[in-house]
Amino acid sequence: MNPSNPAEKVSIQSSSAYLFAISFVAAMGGLLFGFDTGVISGAIPFVKQKFLLNAHQEGFAVSNLMIACIVGASVAGPLTDRYGRKRVLVLCALIFTLSALFSALPRTFTELVLARFLGGIAVGIASILSPMYIAEISPAFMRGRLVALNQLAIVCGILLAYCSNWLLVDVGADNWRWMFAVEAVPAFVFIFALLAIPESPRWLVKQGRDREGRAVLIRVNGELVARAAYQEIQETLVLEHGRYRDLGRPGLRRALLVGVVLSLFAHLTGIDVIIYYGPTIFLKAGFVNASSALLASVIIGGVNLLATFIGIAMVDRIGRRRLLLLGLSGMGLSMAGVGFTLNQQAVAPLWTLVCILLYIASFALSMGVVIFVYLAEIYPTRLRGRAMSIAIMALWLSNVLITQVFPWMMEHLGGLTFYILAAICAAAIFFTATMVIETRGKTLEEIEKLWTRS
Numbered sequence: 001m002n003p004s005n006p007a008e009k010v011s012i013q014s015s016s017a018y019l020f021a022i023s024f025v026a027a028m029g030g031l032l033f034g035f036d037t038g039v040i041s042g043a044i045p046f047v048k049q050k051f052l053l054n055a056h057q058e059g060f061a062v063s064n065l066m067i068a069c070i071v072g073a074s075v076a077g078p079l080t081d082r083y084g085r086k087r088v089l090v091l092c093a094l095i096f097t098l099s100a101l102f103s104a105l106p107r108t109f110t111e112l113v114l115a116r117f118l119g120g121i122a123v124g125i126a127s128i129l130s131p132m133y134i135a136e137i138s139p140a141f142m143r144g145r146l147v148a149l150n151q152l153a154i155v156c157g158i159l160l161a162y163c164s165n166w167l168l169v170d171v172g173a174d175n176w177r178w179m180f181a182v183e184a185v186p187a188f189v190f191i192f193a194l195l196a197i198p199e200s201p202r203w204l205v206k207q208g209r210d211r212e213g214r215a216v217l218i219r220v221n222g223e224l225v226a227r228a229a230y231q232e233i234q235e236t237l238v239l240e241h242g243r244y245r246d247l248g249r250p251g252l253r254r255a256l257l258v259g260v261v262l263s264l265f266a267h268l269t270g271i272d273v274i275i276y277y278g279p280t281i282f283l284k285a286g287f288v289n290a291s292s293a294l295l296a297s298v299i300i301g302g303v304n305l306l307a308t309f310i311g312i313a314m315v316d317r318i319g320r321r322r323l324l325l326l327g328l329s330g331m332g333l334s335m336a337g338v339g340f341t342l343n344q345q346a347v348a349p350l351w352t353l354v355c356i357l358l359y360i361a362s363f364a365l366s367m368g369v370v371i372f373v374y375l376a377e378i379y380p381t382r383l384r385g386r387a388m389s390i391a392i393m394a395l396w397l398s399n400v401l402i403t404q405v406f407p408w409m410m411e412h413l414g415g416l417t418f419y420i421l422a423a424i425c426a427a428a429i430f431f432t433a434t435m436v437i438e439t440r441g442k443t444l445e446e447i448e449k450l451w452t453r454s
Contacts, residue, residue: 019138019220022197023146026133027153028190029089029126032096034157035183036119037065038301041276042165042294043176050176051109055407062276063404064113065120069396072124077389079125084207085133085200088125093194095122096187104181115180124396127372128388135376136200136384139221139229140443144316147373148308155308155364158275159301160186166294205233232445255378255451256387258435263395265428266371269328270335270421271363272402274300274356281338281356281410282349296353300360304368307361311369319440320370324432327366332425334359339418371395377439380448 040062048058080088099119106112131150138146161179168178201220204213213233217226273281278300282293314323337355379387409417439447 019142019146022137022220023134023149025190025193025197026089026130027149028186028193029092029130030150030153031157031160032093032183032187032190033123033126033130034154034159035161035186036096036099036123036157038158038161038275039165039179039183040065040116041278041297042162042169043179044276046176047109047112050173051112053109055411057109059404059407061109061113061116063400065116065123066396066399066403068117068120069124069127069399070393072121072126073128073389073392073396074124075121075389076125076128076392077386080129080132080203081386084203085129085136086194086197089129089133090191090194092122092125092129093187093190095119095125097184097191100180100183100187103183104177124392127395128392131372131376132384132388133200135373136202137198137216137220139225140441140446141316143377144320144373144440145312147376148312148315148369150372151369152305152308152312155301155304155368157186159298159305162294162298162301166291166298169291169294201229202233205230229443232443235445252380252383252387252448252451254435256390258437259375259378259387259391260394261431262371262374262436263391264398265424265431266367266395267398267402268421269331269363269367269425269428270359270402270418271368272399273406273417273421274360276403277406277410278356281342282353299353300356303357304360304364307364308368311365314365315369315373316440319438320374321432321436321438323366324370324436325429327362327370328425328429328432330362331359331367332422332429334362335418335422335425339415339422342415342418374436374439377447378451380445 044058044061047053047061051057053061076088079091095118099115099122102115102118103112106115130153131147134147134150135143161183164182165179168175168182171178198216198219199212201213201216204210204216210230214226214230217229220226221229278293278297282296311323311327334355338352338359341352341355375388375391376384406417409420413420437450439450442450
């Protein structure tokens with residue numbers, strides 16, 4: 001391939017544009033993931049008032065979505081390994097649409113829980129399939145940035161939910177119903193956009209549909225890169241057998257452990273506390289009303305988005321491991337700062353917001369960008385669905401734990417809650433420094449061999 005040839009330049013540009021387009025469509029699953037998880041932060045004060053919820057019920061109103069995410073993650077791997085990435089993504093989009101509509105119509109708290117549970121299944125599926133699909137269709141030198149589009153979409157979904165909540169806060173007693181209903185619009189768009197994208201080339205080759213798989217590889221990578229990628233896929237598939245027990249093989253055992261523990265740290269370090277309970281924290285810190293607390297959440301969403309852009313720019317330059325160490329250090333210091341400001345009544349509420357903004361920026365440019373990139377690239381093709389299901393189930397399990405116990409912790413421990421989260425950040429730094437290997441710039445097949453050698 002000669003880049004100086006004008007015809008080949010057009011071909012390369014065309015392939016890159018097509019690759020970005022289908023990656024963007026797949027990342028819409030992340031957008032809905034972000035919206036579905038972010039919308040509850042603005043709705044929960046009004047849901048609590050509507051259904052007269054106590055602290056445990058309030059926690060369950062938030063955490064039941066994450067319980068469903070575990071269910072969604074557990075079925076996503078086997079389903080996508082059998083039926084393909086694209087078909088299961090279409091199913092996911094349909095579930096998102098139904099959940100948004102049903103969440104706007106409940107007459108009782110139980111009905112709302114069931115509707116949110118349905119949405120949680122879709123979030124669990126999307127959390128695996130969107131980054132997996134992008135990773136399998138991307139060339140190695142662009143994979144980090146393209147998979148990070150999924151995290152960018154999640155952040156955009158969270159910000160969209162925050163803005164929507166703030167704009168709808170004064171529409172009346174049923175404002176929370178409208179907050180939930182808005183999600184149906186992007187979910188409906190996602191369904192039709194998915195119809196235009198191809199199936200994952202690695203899944204097609206794994207199914208014996210070599211001709212289709214090679215055609216997709218050529219379309220997104222160009223002839224030269226596609227030829228090498230196809231050869232690598234063929235070589236690794238010969239050695240793989242797609243059984244859960246294979247994850248216990250030397251090398252892959254460590255990959256599974258690292259993926260699971262990183263997934264636990266992704267949420268136990270406190271991001272869900274900010275995303276789901278931000279307005280509650282701000283009201284406790286001294287913000288005057290719900291509208292100002294929701295506006296503070298919009299500011300958080302904006303910082304989250306900007307920092308995510310920085311993380312995307314850095315993930316393929318300085319690598320996954322360094323980015324994690326940098327971000328986790330900032331997260332730990334910021335959480336300690338939040339604990340200090342909440343325990344000092346003389347400290348203005350603005351300083352609580354500043355510490356939270358520093359935390360959100362540190363998370364967004366590191367763990368937020370890296371976690372789904374890393375999980376999507378460290379497992380072999382035949383086992384990727386199953387291995388990611390296990391890791392993402394661990395991720396949502398930690399999400400359930402932190403969102404369920406946080407209202408109780410704030411009620412009984414106050415600012416000490418955030419010192420505990422800072423200590424968890426310190427543990428995550430130690431684990432990353434000792435166990436995580438760098439994957440920047442390597443093909444998926446090279447990464448598998450790297451784990452085995454290590």
